[in-house]
Amino acid sequence: MRAAGLDIGSRTIELVVIDESNRVVSSAQGETTPDVIDDARRLLASSPFDRLVVTGYGRALAEVAFDAPTVTEILAYARGAHAVCPGCRTVLDIGGQDTKAIALDGSGRPLRFAMNDRCAAGAGRFLEMMAAALRYEIGAFGSASLEGRDGVAISSMCAVFAESEVIGLMTRGHDRRDIARAVHRAIATRTAGMLARVSTEPPIVFAGGAALNPGLRRLIEEAIGQPLIVPEMPQMVGALGAALIAAERAHAVGIRPRADPDGSSPPPLGDVRP
């Protein structure tokens, strides 16, 4: 029996398939385009499975298209984080347009959570826009911030206002690495505030695409005074959680795409037995 978890986010879609012993047998990622269902269908065709649970911002669409049960990102990330880091008590997930902080009991059950309100302030999309304003590749943005010095501040968390601030700082001749640091510092401060309201109890798992950013990780760690555990593929934690939930739920059937084992490379998540 193979269980699949599909996480349809605002920027990317992830699929994780696990076997009977909860070992990851395949994982894949694609971009989210305007045709979300088509994107999801393509990804689902990449690996055979028997059960499916869908999470993420596009879950309601997928629920109809694939007749698959859904869970929210909160439950999926809680479950996934508990699998990659058994006993973890706090999850921070920074995705494309959402930032989530979740407090867990020792068994992976969510106790409390907070999410940013309607706008994507401080989430991945914000980072992308600030990187673009400073002419950085997103992958190099975090390291650049680590080279920057403190002293410049960004006060706005609105992408439009923050971009004006960034441009203003550039025209005043500030080193762009310092500005990059200021952008990261601003997000870290805001994120630390959300964690403080929900939980800063260790172990803390940092998941979502933004966890790949070493500058953001360092500054959040500084702000909360706790280390963050970043899984090997932090963007996959939600899909993994959904797959584990699918495995636990007998009724999680969903579609069975054509079996097409393509011998894709073994999963980088390793053994995730809960």
Next chain:
Amino acid sequence: MGKYDAMWKDLGLDLDAHDGLLRALGQGYSDVYLSQRGRPDGMKYFDHVVSEIHGRRIQELLERKSRGDPIIGTFCLYVPEEIILAAGGVSVGLCAGAEIGTAQAERVLPRNTCALIKSFVGFKLAKLCPYFEACDLVIGETTCDGKKKAYEIFGEFQDLFVIEVPHTKTGESRALWRSEIDRLAGKVEALSGREVSADSLREAVRIVNAKRRALHRLNATRRANPAPISGRDALLINQIQFYDDPARFTEKLNILCDEIEARAARGEGVEPADAPRILISGCPMAAPNWKVPAIVEKSGAVIVGEESCVGERGTRNLVDEGGCTCDEILDRIADRYIEIDCACFTPNAERIEHILEMARAYEADGVIEYIIQFCTPYAMESYGIERALARAGMPMLKIETDYSAEDAAQLTTRVQAFLEVLRSPQRA
């Protein structure tokens, strides 16, 4: 020409925009209300009232007006309906629950103003509410700063009389409040030309108490598990009580209660018994603001109580039916109204007590604290409420939003995640 076009035109409404409003209202109503399964038969009356919200009910008001009975609009629980009725007037609680006339409202109001205030100013400036246009007088009140200052602007467009609601419950405040009750009675008497007498007050107290008792009866049925009526329907009834004829409303609500009491006795509900039971607390949800209840109940939970102005805050207490003279009855009315636990009062510890009490009484699994964005008094109080609920082991989700639909997807995720937390069993 539609059936009521001439009437709306006489009232000075912007007919094209008004048609658009009614269409949107009809669609919203059908999506939020008519799509529900297992609704009680007795809801048909309330469906009918909504379908005639700007039609037959306005006609009724205009008929009363032509007989010389003043139509008096109110915005807040603190304006005693009894005094208006005792002077032969009709009391209409104005709703302000839709995102209407925002552009017009923002010409005169700061943008960071709560949706409710923007809505009542917007309805007036956009000429879209037949209730406003039918009113001989609107009574404002000094509750929050936003309303207090907005009335100064609103008063340029509508006959307005503002009463002072004190913000503490000291002896001096009560004395001030009592004198405001007299001032209101004098104003209403002058408008209608009829005296507010002991007899007319006693009758008015009886009518309004009967309405509150019927609402208490409705609320009592919601203690049953499974809940015999949806939170959306209960909210609608609470919204309609502000503008329907009170005696007719009471009669129809009691008929509905007969039906749902029998349902509850048979163990029938609108959702399965394991559906999470939610108590809503916080800001008023004026018609047609059904956004959050629709998200909550469409996600599989059932709302079992409203700790809200449009809910138990407004209907909890009765007026003591004793008192012989006009002054004695007005004393009792003043006493009843100042007990309301609005967040504009300080301190306001009784509100926390009421939330805990309701969460217990309705066997709620969780509380959704509903804040209209920029409503400082309620937003501030949610800090103490969150702490008190945490101490009581009661999960709480705070939602801060306005009337727009743009955050519906994010709110749905948060509500569903909250319900997952409530549902997820303790793992070993």
